[in-house]
Amino acid sequence: MRLKDKVALITGASSGIGAGVAARFAAEGAYVALNFRPGSAPDREAAERAVAGFTTRAVAVEGDVSDRAQVEAMVDRVVRELGRLDVCVCNAGIEVRRDFLDTTDEEWHRVLGVNLFGAFAVSQAAARVMVRQGGGGRLLFMSSVHEDIPFPGYTSYCASKGAVRMLMRNLAMELAPHRITVNNIAPGAIATPINRAVLEDPVAYANAVSEIPLGRFGTPEDVAAVATFLASDEAGYVTGSTYYVDGGLTQQVTLY
Numbered sequence: 001m002r003l004k005d006k007v008a009l010i011t012g013a014s015s016g017i018g019a020g021v022a023a024r025f026a027a028e029g030a031y032v033a034l035n036f037r038p039g040s041a042p043d044r045e046a047a048e049r050a051v052a053g054f055t056t057r058a059v060a061v062e063g064d065v066s067d068r069a070q071v072e073a074m075v076d077r078v079v080r081e082l083g084r085l086d087v088c089v090c091n092a093g094i095e096v097r098r099d100f101l102d103t104t105d106e107e108w109h110r111v112l113g114v115n116l117f118g119a120f121a122v123s124q125a126a127a128r129v130m131v132r133q134g135g136g137g138r139l140l141f142m143s144s145v146h147e148d149i150p151f152p153g154y155t156s157y158c159a160s161k162g163a164v165r166m167l168m169r170n171l172a173m174e175l176a177p178h179r180i181t182v183n184n185i186a187p188g189a190i191a192t193p194i195n196r197a198v199l200e201d202p203v204a205y206a207n208a209v210s211e212i213p214l215g216r217f218g219t220p221e222d223v224a225a226v227a228t229f230l231a232s233d234e235a236g237y238v239t240g241s242t243y244y245v246d247g248g249l250t251q252q253v254t255l256y
């Protein structure tokens with residue numbers, strides 16, 4: 001019970017890594033708010049189903065992280081219903097595969113709107129609550145190995161994640177006086193819906209696995225284990241860092 005009685009908000013928690021982090025946090029004793037995006041019945045149902053299955057108090061909270069008003073309403077609701085906010089995991093993210101020369105303004109703004117503005121708005125709203133409460137807090141961003149490694153065909157995604165790296169490092173400085181720690185988790189290839197195309201194509205899957213030194217895709221549980229550590233009291237002296245959860249992928253790419 002490493003997160004006993006802590007209140008945690010996780011964005012994009014109806015699937016994949018966010019759902020895995022929410023489940024692990026609840027199992028560790030946290031009260032969890034699972035954010036899901038509006039306009040998707042399956043996302044709403046998944047978040048509500050997860051909440052119903054937890055033994056600790058939990059709520060499913062709707063909200064588009066790329067919309068300031070919805071972010072403020074979501075954070076207000078979490079504090080109203082769960083009493084406070086100790087941990088915020090900015091996890092919601094999207095990607096668009098498009099060559100740089102063909103990328104449209106709409107695609108660029110859509111990806112940066114969720115991945116970067118969403119991370120900014122959610123972490124800012126959460127940090128304001130934590131500062132008001134006193135007693136510190138934990139901000140985690142789900143960045144990517146692509147905060148560092150280029151990925152042809154995904155320029156908007158890489159730009160957003162690279163920017164989240166600097167967002168995190170700056171916040172670590174600015175929020176340290178408030179004892180709010182700020183860290184990134186950089187997953188490699190994790191078996192989640194965002195990678196559906198690769199997971200469903202045996203050749204692409206074999207190629208992807210061949211590049212991972214540990215020889216397998218990661219799981220949401222692999223990521224949740226690191227998130228649990230970073231959210232816990234044990235990580236009180238850890239701030240401004242990126243934790244790679246990538247089966248060695250980053251090192252492999254660096255070799256060549």
Ligand code: NAI
Nearest residue numbers: 012015016017037064065091092093144187189190192194
């Ligand atoms: P996923 O597609 O299952 O999860 C993304 C979640 O974000 C979904 O639940 C989606 O509904 C939600 N979302 C999208 N737009 C939103 C919005 N405007 N407002 C609120 N929620 C929104 O994929 P996965 O893998 O779980 O992704 C989670 C995070 O991990 C993302 O930030 C992604 O970039 C990052 N990541 C994932 C990797 C992987 O291999 N799966 C690798 C590196 C990073």
